[in-house]
Amino acid sequence: xxxxxxxxxxxxxxxxxxxxxxxxxxxxxxxxxxxxxxxxxxxxxxxxxxxxxxxxxxxxxxxxxxxxxxxxxxxxxxxxxxxxxxxxxxxxxxxxxxxxxxxxxxxxxxxxxxxxxxxxxxxxxxxxxxxxxxxxxxxxxxxxxxxxxxxxxxxxxxxxxxxxxxxxxxxxxxxxxxxxxxxx
Numbered sequence: 328x329x330x331x332x333x334x335x336x337x338x339x340x341x342x343x344x345x346x347x348x349x350x351x352x353x354x355x356x357x358x359x360x361x362x363x364x365x366x367x368x369x370x371x372x373x374x375x376x377x378x379x380x381x382x383x384x385x386x387x388x389x390x391x392x393x394x395x396x397x398x399x400x401x402x403x404x405x406x407x408x409x410x411x412x413x414x415x416x417x418x419x420x421x422x423x424x425x426x427x428x429x430x431x432x433x434x435x436x437x438x439x440x441x442x443x444x445x446x447x448x449x450x451x452x453x454x455x456x457x458x459x460x461x462x463x464x465x466x467x468x469x470x471x472x473x474x475x476x477x478x479x480x481x482x483x484x485x486x487x488x489x490x491x492x493x494x495x496x497x498x499x500x501x502x503x504x505x506x507x508x509x510x511x
Contacts, residue, residue: 369472385438406438
């Protein structure tokens with residue numbers, strides 16, 4: 328694996344289809360065609376896919392103009408503690424192309440990291456960096472979520488859900504961010 332000159336850390340991505348091996352069973356989502364409208368719906372939807380943190384990564388989920396989840400998710404591994412503004416903007420440019428290609432009207436970001444549900448300064452920096460990415464792009468950004476040991480919550484709020492037993496492996500075969508985004 329190579330290291331990006333912009334990130335100074337390895338960044339790997341993979342595309343995951345809900346219901347694929349290693350991803351929460353699609354039956355745990357009541358109706359995958361049901362619109363995911365409010366924040367509570369979004370937390371439930373993400374919790375069915377990524378119920379508890381396994382490792383540090385950033386998930387991107389896509390929704391159409393009717394707020395229905397598209398069958399496409401992108402987890403990025405190797406997410407640094409501090410977001411690199413240039414790398415995040417390059418990733419947003421790639422997401423803009425994906426949103427245009429697949430008809431995504433909005434995206435949700437989920438910062439997955441083992442540990443307590445209380446947000447850290449690092450989590451808050453990521454929320455700030457991700458929240459404004461929809462400006463001047465084909466997609467809106469939904470509230471940034473945190474997936475920690477106790478489950479999924481809105482970043483900056485504590486999850487009231489107790490920890491789950493077994494933690495499923497959430498990613499498929501990783502690829503490098505540099506494979507999907509050209510960095511200057």
